[in-house]
Amino acid sequence: MQVKRFFAADMRQAMKLVRDELGADAAIIGTRRVAGGVELTAALDYQAPAAPVQANPALEAELRKTQAKIASARAELAYREASEAPKDRQLFANESLLAPELPATPVKLERPAPAPAPEAPAPSIDPTALEQMRSELHGLRELLEMQLGSMAWSQLQSRRPQQAGLWRRLQRMGLPAELANGLLERVSNIHEPRQAWRMLLAHLAQSIQTPKEEPLEEGGVIALVGPAGMGKTTTLAKLAARYVLKYGAQNVALVTMDSFRIGAQEQLRTLGRILDVPVVQVDPSQSLLQALAPLARKRVVLVDTAGLPANDPALRLQLDALANRSIRAKNYLVLAATSQSQVLKAAYHGYKRCGLAGCIITKVDEAVSLGEALGLAISQHLPVAYLADGPRIPEDLQVPRGHQLVSRAVSLQTPEEPSEEAMADMLAGLYQGAVRRVG
Incomplete structure (x- = not known):
C-alpha cells in the first residue's frame, strides 16, 4: 500500500x-x-471493504427471538421492582393476625430520600477547539x-451515456444544475438522442416567460432597477428612443433617481435634449410621488435608478418609493448576461422587495453564455421583457420570445467540453442543494 x-x-x-x-x-x-x-x-x-453478505433468514429469525426475550426480561424485572414495595406493606399490615391482643397499627414504610447529587461543574468549552472541530466537519x-x-x-456515464451527453450540452449553455436536472427528467423516456435534444429545448422554451404585450405599449411608470454596471441607463435610452421613433416625443418623459453616480444626470439630460423629451431629477429631499405629479398626463414615464450596494440605507428608501402603490410603477430588474450566477442571484434578492414585473437581459453581445441569466429568470418566474445585444440606440433592443432566447443560448454555448471534474462538481452541488431542501 x-x-x-x-x-x-x-x-x-x-x-x-x-x-x-x-x-x-x-x-x-x-x-x-x-x-x-x-x-x-x-x-x-x-483494499476495498468486502461486499455485503446476503441476508440470512434463519439468523434474522434467531436475532428477533433474542430481542424479544431481552424485552420480556426487562419488562418482568420492571414489574418485580414495582410490586416489591406493596408486598412489604402487606406483610407488616398482617401482624394483627399473628398477635390479636395488640392493636393493629399500620406501618408506613418511608424510604430515605436520595441525597442530591453534587452538581457537576459546567464543562468549559474551548472556542479554538470548537472552531477547529467545526472546520474539520466542514472539510469532511x-x-x-x-x-x-x-x-x-x-x-x-456508464449506465446512461445519452443522459450524460445531454448534461454536457446543457453545461456548455451555462444552465444551472437544478434546471438542467428537471429538463432531463422530462425527456428521460426518449431514447433517440436528436429527438431528446429537440424536446429538451422545446421544454426549455416553454419554461421562459415573456410578456404578452410590450411594456412600452402598456404605458405607465416603468422603472429600471439593478446593481451598478448592469446597463440601466443605456437600456433606458434605448427604450426612450424606441418609443419616440414610434409614437413621438410628446407623450414620454424621463426621470432620474441617480444622484450618486458622477455624470449620470448629465447623461440623461443630454439624451433628453437629443430626443426632445423632458427630464426630471428627483432630489433626495423630494419624494418620487411629488416628482411624478407634473408628469401625470404622460403616457410613458421611464425612471432611471441608482445602482447602490445591498447594505446601503439609501437603496432601501429607493425601493420603498418604487413599491408605493400610489405610483403603480412596473419595476424591471436589469441583468447583464456577462455577470456570474451568484451575482445575478444576489441582484434578485436585493431588489425583489420593490416588486418586480420582469427582467431585462443586457450585454448579450459581450456574454459567453446566456444560461445563467435564463436560469434565474425561469427559477424566479421573471418574464424576460427585453433583450439588449449591442450599443446601438435603439436598434440593439428586441422584444424576445422563448424559442428565440433558447436559440440564442444555444449559439452562445462554449465549444469546449466541460471537464470531468466540472461535471462531478456540478452533480455534487445538485446533491448538496437537495440535502439543504430536505433539511
Missing part, C-alpha cells in the same frame, strides 16, 4: 493533487485542517460531497 500526504489551500485543490498523482483509484484515509489550508492523506491499492462534508459527485457522474 502506498500512502502519501498532500497539502493544498482547500479541499478541491487537494483532491486534484490526489487524482493527478495517485489516480482515480486512490482512497482518502484522513483529512485535517493545517495552517494555510488542508492536509489530506491518501492511499493507493487500498465537502470531501464527501465531492466523492459523491464523482461517483454519481461515473455511474451516469
